[in-house]
Every structure is written in structure tokens, then in C-alpha cells.
Amino acid sequence: MAVYTHVSAESLAAFLSRYDVGALVSAKGIAEGVENSNYMVDTTQGRYFLTLYEKRVASADLPFFQALLDRLAAAGCPVPRMLPDRTATTIQTLADRPACLIEFLPGVSLSHPTPAQAHAVGAAMADMHAAVADAPFARPNTLGPADWQALFASCADQLDTIEPGLRTRVDRSLTDIVARWPSDLPRSIIHADLFPDNVLMLDDSVTGLIDFYFACTDIRAYDVAVMHTSWAFDATGRRYDDAVGAAAVAGYCARGRLSDAERGALPVLARGACLRFLLTRAYDWIHTPADALVTRKDPLAYRRRLDAYEERNLFA
Ligand SMILES: Nc1ncnc2c1ncn2[C@@H]1O[C@H](COP(=O)(O)OP(=O)(O)OP(=O)(O)O)[C@@H](O)[C@H]1O
Ligand SMILES: N[C@@H](CCO)C(=O)O
Structure with a gap:
């Protein structure tokens, strides 16, 4: 359960x-x-x-997220705005943490999306990219390829406690993916974490795109790759659903565009996405205190996805 900071009824x-x-x-x-x-x-x-924003969200980034959500909401994207108080202050402090009151959106997160639902999410992502195409603000990706080596180093010694051989496995892919990482693809603000649990849906309609706290300026097709890694597999990363994966990409292309170069880069971008989530999950697995009220996410679910993308081209 993700409640790291408790707020008393009086202070709330x-x-x-x-x-x-x-x-x-x-x-x-x-x-x-x-x-x-x-x-x-x-x-x-x-x-x-x-x-209440915890470890990975820097309070200095909150104005960026606020501006982004305002822009997306103004463009008609289903995102929750951060609400201002009577003095027009949006970013507050509560229980010694940066905190925001946010619009509540209807819908539920899916565990087993259908192709039609994945198509709708792909389309919603394309609309989101269109809405920020000329946004006058930016944020670097702090969990991009330039950061993976340091992230790896911060947990390398303990990776084999998660699974024997994991350290070597990760090291091998890291070097190869970084060497192949594209440098000339279109960039824009991306969500960078559009997993099923960050999308609220009712039937086949997207009612909420949430959790923009990794949003950043990076390769636009990387967002499509992140979506593919998270929507097209079951939670364990063992079962790949080609129809769901293809529908997510097709939904994106129904409202946006992927050039041949972007399409051609999807396999390496997906491998990079797998590495990013494998590493952050492994870091959390190793460093989350035993008494934290949080369910740790399985890093191996992303090692399995990484294997799948390295075995064959899942975008062919
Ligand atoms: N604006 C909102 N309206 C309705 N429900 C929401 C809203 N924001 C979040 N939720 C619900 O709360 C859950 C947790 O929120 P969120 O994903 O933002 O948490 P988080 O700690 O940042 O998690 P993570 O990064 O692991 O996805 C979501 O899965 C969703 O069910
Ligand atoms: N969506 C991520 C959590 C945010 O980094 C995961 O499932 O690992």
C-alpha cells in the first residue's frame, strides 16, 4: 500500500x-x-x-507537471488538474511533504486490457503528444539512458540476490542498448510511464491519464515503446499478447504518426524501457524498508519482457 506519509484528520x-x-x-x-x-x-x-510527493518527485519539478496538466486539460485530454486554493496556490506543503489536491477522475485501471482498450490508449497517447507538440516548457528525463549506468551501479551488488545471474544479464543488455540508442528521432514531452495502472477507463473509453510524474522531454517513440512493454504483457511478463501490443501501436497511428525511423527504433526503445523499469524495480526491491506499507513491484517481470524483446521483433 502506497502510504508512506500519514496525514492526521486534523491537519487534513x-x-x-x-x-x-x-x-x-x-x-x-x-x-x-x-x-x-x-x-x-x-x-x-x-x-x-x-x-504527497515522496522520493522520486522533486518539488522543483511540480510547476512543470502543473503546467503540463493544465495544457493537456485545456486541449481536451482527460487528465486531472492540480487544484488551486483560494490564494491561487496549487503546490502546498502537508506533513512536511510537497502536496497537491487533484481532481478525481472516474474510471478504473485495467488488469487485462483488450485490443480495443489498448487501441483507445494508443489514440489517447497520440492526442497527448499533439497537445504538447509546441509546449514552451521542458524537463529532462532523469531515468533515461544516461542514468541507467548509475542506477545499475547502485544495486548491482545485490542483483543476484533477486535472481542468480541477474547482474551479468543486466550488464550485457545495458551496454548493448546504450550503444544502439537512437539520437536523431523526434522529441517531445512524453508521459514515460503510461502503464495500465496509470490509465483510467470505462468500457473501451479512456477517462483518465494520470501519474505524470515521470513526464519529461525525450524521444517521442519511447513513450509508445513504454506503453507496449506495459500493455502487451501480463503482469508477470510471461505472457505476451500480440493483438494487444499491435492495437496499442495502431491506436497511436490512427491519431498520430510514426515515421519509418521511429517504427524501426521501437525494438531497441522497448528494450531500453524494460531496462529502465527492471532497474527502478530492482532498486526499490533492494532499498524499500521492510516496514513500508507498499507492495514492491517484481523486477523479474521486466527481465522476462527484456528477454522477449531480445528473442524476436515484437513490432514486426
Ligand atoms: N486523479 C485521480 N482520480 C482518480 N483516481 C486516481 C487519480 N489519481 C490516481 N488515482 C488512483 O490512485 C492509484 C494510485 O495513483 P498513482 O498511480 O498516481 O500512484 P503512484 O504512487 O504515483 O504510483 P505509480 O507510479 O506506481 O503508478 C491509481 O492507480 C488510481 O487508481
Ligand atoms: N510504472 C512503474 C512504476 C513507476 O516507476 C513500474 O511499474 O515499475
Whole structure:
């Protein structure tokens, strides 16, 4: 359960009193998620989402996320805006953490998406990219290829405790992927983490794109690759669903465009995505304190995906 920071009812009521959102009725820690502490907050006027930002979100980046969400919402993308209080302050401090009150969106995250649902998500990603095409703000990717070596070094000694041979396995792919990483593909602001648990859906419609806290300026097709790695496999990374993977890419191309060069790069971009999530999951696996109320995500689910992308071209 991702509640690292506990907020007392008294401090939450005082926090809410800065907003025109009514009075606190109830608040519940949200079990999903591993990065931040999240609460679903009900007031006398409605339902809101409260996020306290933890380790991987730098408070200096919050104005970027706020501007991005405002821009996407203005363009009609289904994203939750960060709400301003009565003094127009959006980024607050609560329980010694940066914190924001956020719009609550309807929908549920899928565990077993169908091709039609994956198609809808691909299309929503293309709309998102179009909405930020000329955005006047940017953020570097702090979990891109230039960072993987340091991330690897920070957990290399313990990787074999997760699975014998994992250190050598990761090292081999890391060197090869970084050497092949494309440098000339179109870049834009990307979500960089559009997993099924970061998309809310009702039937085949996308009702929410959430969790933009890894959004950054990077290779646009990398976003498509991240989506493919997370939507086209089951949670364990053992079972690949070609129809779902193909539908996600087709949905993207129905509303956006992938050049031949972007398409040709998808296999190496997907391998890079696998490495990124394998490494952050491994880091968390090793460093999450035993008493943290969080379910650690399995790094091996991404080692298996990495194997699959290295065995054959899943975009052919
Ligand atoms: N604005 C929102 N409206 C409704 N539900 C939301 C909203 N934001 C998040 N949720 C719900 O809360 C869950 C956790 O949120 P989120 O994914 O942002 O957490 P996180 O800790 O940043 O996690 P992770 O990076 O692991 O995905 C989501 O899976 C979703 O069910
Ligand atoms: N979506 C990521 C968590 C954010 O880094 C994962 O499933 O590993």
C-alpha cells in the first residue's frame, strides 16, 4: 500500500480549509501505486485526490507537471488538474511533504486490457503528444539512458540476490542498448510511464491519464515503446499478447504518426524501457524498508519482457 506519509484528520481538515471544496467527510489511503502517498478525500462538496510527493518527485519539478496538466486539460485530454486554493496556490506543503489536491477522475485501471482498450490508449497517447507538440516548457528525463549506468551501479551488488545471474544479464543488455540508442528521432514531452495502472477507463473509453510524474522531454517513440512493454504483457511478463501490443501501436497511428525511423527504433526503445523499469524495480526491491506499507513491484517481470524483446521483433 502506497502510504508512506500519514496525514492526521486534523491537519487534513486544516489543509482543506484553504480551498473552496467543502469540509472533510472522510479520507482513505490508496493501496495502488508505489511512488507517492495518495489519499481519496471526500468532502461535503465532492471527491478529490490528495498526493504527497515522496522520493522520486522533486518539488522543483511540480510547476512543470502543473503546467503540463493544465495544457493537456485545456486541449481536451482527460487528465486531472492540480487544484488551486483560494490564494491561487496549487503546490502546498502537508506533513512536511510537497502536496497537491487533484481532481478525481472516474474510471478504473485495467488488469487485462483488450485490443480495443489498448487501441483507445494508443489514440489517447497520440492526442497527448499533439497537445504538447509546441509546449514552451521542458524537463529532462532523469531515468533515461544516461542514468541507467548509475542506477545499475547502485544495486548491482545485490542483483543476484533477486535472481542468480541477474547482474551479468543486466550488464550485457545495458551496454548493448546504450550503444544502439537512437539520437536523431523526434522529441517531445512524453508521459514515460503510461502503464495500465496509470490509465483510467470505462468500457473501451479512456477517462483518465494520470501519474505524470515521470513526464519529461525525450524521444517521442519511447513513450509508445513504454506503453507496449506495459500493455502487451501480463503482469508477470510471461505472457505476451500480440493483438494487444499491435492495437496499442495502431491506436497511436490512427491519431498520430510514426515515421519509418521511429517504427524501426521501437525494438531497441522497448528494450531500453524494460531496462529502465527492471532497474527502478530492482532498486526499490533492494532499498524499500521492510516496514513500508507498499507492495514492491517484481523486477523479474521486466527481465522476462527484456528477454522477449531480445528473442524476436515484437513490432514486426
Ligand atoms: N486523479 C485521480 N482520480 C482518480 N483516481 C486516481 C487519480 N489519481 C490516481 N488515482 C488512483 O490512485 C492509484 C494510485 O495513483 P498513482 O498511480 O498516481 O500512484 P503512484 O504512487 O504515483 O504510483 P505509480 O507510479 O506506481 O503508478 C491509481 O492507480 C488510481 O487508481
Ligand atoms: N510504472 C512503474 C512504476 C513507476 O516507476 C513500474 O511499474 O515499475
